[in-house]
Amino acid sequence: MTYKQFEDLPVWKAAINLAGRCEDFLEMAGSNISRGKADQLDRCSLSVSNNIAEGFERGTTKELLAFLYISRGSAGETRSMMRFFASRPKLKPHAGLIGEIAKAAESCGRQLRAWADQLQNSDIQGQRHLNEESRSNYNKRQQGRKSRESFQEKVRARVLNLPDGDPAKKRLAEMYEIDLEEGS
The missing domain is CATH 4.10.810 (Virus Scaffolding Protein; Chain A)
Structure with missing residues (x-):
């Protein structure tokens, strides 16, 4: 299937949902998370969808691939932070949500990997190269x-x-x- 805009991509929708769930978690956790860690989670979770969007808009397969790998890294960072939060005693009441967010981040990472693998085996170089x-x-x-x-x-x-x-x-x-x- 060909997508005309990044907002239609299933992985972008999953990534936006991931960022929203992270924001909800941060609001619920409140002062139980330091400002620095909250800021880092906010940044890395939103970075997943933002890098998908930026890569999609660049117009070449090579650049899209680079941004998909950055996005995948951000999904991994989000998952890592959730694993850290799962180990914190003050955050035990949020264990269910923490686990769900970690699984959502892992799912985004798998989708990004599959897309990147598909693009690496493609003859198409991107919109900029199409004539x-x-x-x-x-x-x-x-x-x-x-x-x-x-x-x-x-x-x-x-x-x-x-x-x-x-x-x-x-x-x-x-x-x-x-x-x-x-x-x-």
Whole structure:
């Protein structure tokens, strides 16, 4: 799926929710958390969504990837702070919320990692690099990939339909890397 603005991204929505929950936690915890730690949690939790937004708006895959990794680091920092707060006796009444926030931060980190992995394997360099020629080349590569997959599926079906005793069946299965056990 293609997203036109960062506000539509599921991971950005999860990150905004994470920052909001951290803010709610800080309000509930009040004076049981030092001003410095409260400020740090506020900053790192909001940094997750802000870096997603900044990377998305940059227009290149390379820059987006860099900001996704920064965002993932901020999600890890948020989770680390929640683990610290979970160990503080004065914050035991908030243990449930602390655990939920830590899980939400971990989820954001996993989503960011999956997106980054996908982008690293992409041929698209980003909006800044898109022009008619690059779009045309990308579409041709996609068409070629689909044609190859269609051809391979037709060959697979024909090979699997050959009689089990046919010597060509085994040879063709090896040549086209078809698992004969799968077709049984």
